[in-house]
Amino acid sequence: MGKDGLTHLNERGEAHIVDIGNKAVTHRRALAQARLTGQPATIATIMAGGLKKGDALAVARVAGIMAAKKTSELIPLCHPIALTKVSVEITQDTNSAILISATAETTGQTGVEMEALVAASTAALTLYDMAKAIDRAMVISDIELVEKSGGKSGDYVKAP
Structure with missing residues (x-):
């Protein structure tokens, strides 16, 4: 672990993939969400197909x-996970606004938040x-971890 407590940095502050070899295999679950905001007509059209x-x-x-x-493959220091x-x-x-909620689960040695x-x-x-094509002013926001369970760090639920 790096001097500042970040696990993806070694003692010299260099990036590295974390060694998870000694971590316990547990069921891990994460829920994340994102929001897409647009004109009411755009949201209605998307939702109506x-x-x-x-x-x-x-x-x-x-x-x-x-x-x-x-x-x-997208996040350089993430482990490949069998979801x-x-x-x-x-x-x-x-x-x-549209709310997108994504849940990922695994039984393994590292979490699925990412x-x-x-x-x-x-x-x-x-x-x-x-x-x-109908609304270039749409905004993607509020990409966040809502909850996670499993692993050494325990459970997390975003405060309301």
């Missing part, structure tokens, strides 16, 4: 799942891509 590119919700779900599986479950839920939050975060953000980016 009315985009010219096709069913944006289905494509975004698949994109999120695929992204979770590729997290270690046991990934799900992406997309719901209308307000008339101008996989859940990558899934939620990729699903949001996919929705943006599919609807940008």
Whole structure:
């Protein structure tokens, strides 16, 4: 562990992948979310499946799942993880916002927070891509870990 307590830095402050060889194998789960905000008409069109590119919700779900599986290829110091479950839920939050929730699970020696975060953000980016022709001012925000369980550090639930 680095001098500052960050596990991805060694004593010299150099980046390295963390040794998880001695960590216990436990069931690990993480829930992350992202928000896509746009014009009410844009959100309604996305949720109704009315985009010219096709069913944006289905494509975004698949994109999120695929992204979770590729997290270690995208985030340099993440371990490749054998995921046991990934799900992406997309719901209308307000008339101008969509909430994307992604859950990742594994039984292993390291957590799945990054996989859940990558899934939620990729699903949001996919929705943006599919609807940008009608609303380029959409905003992706509030990408955050909502909860996680398993592992040495224990459970985490975001404060309301």
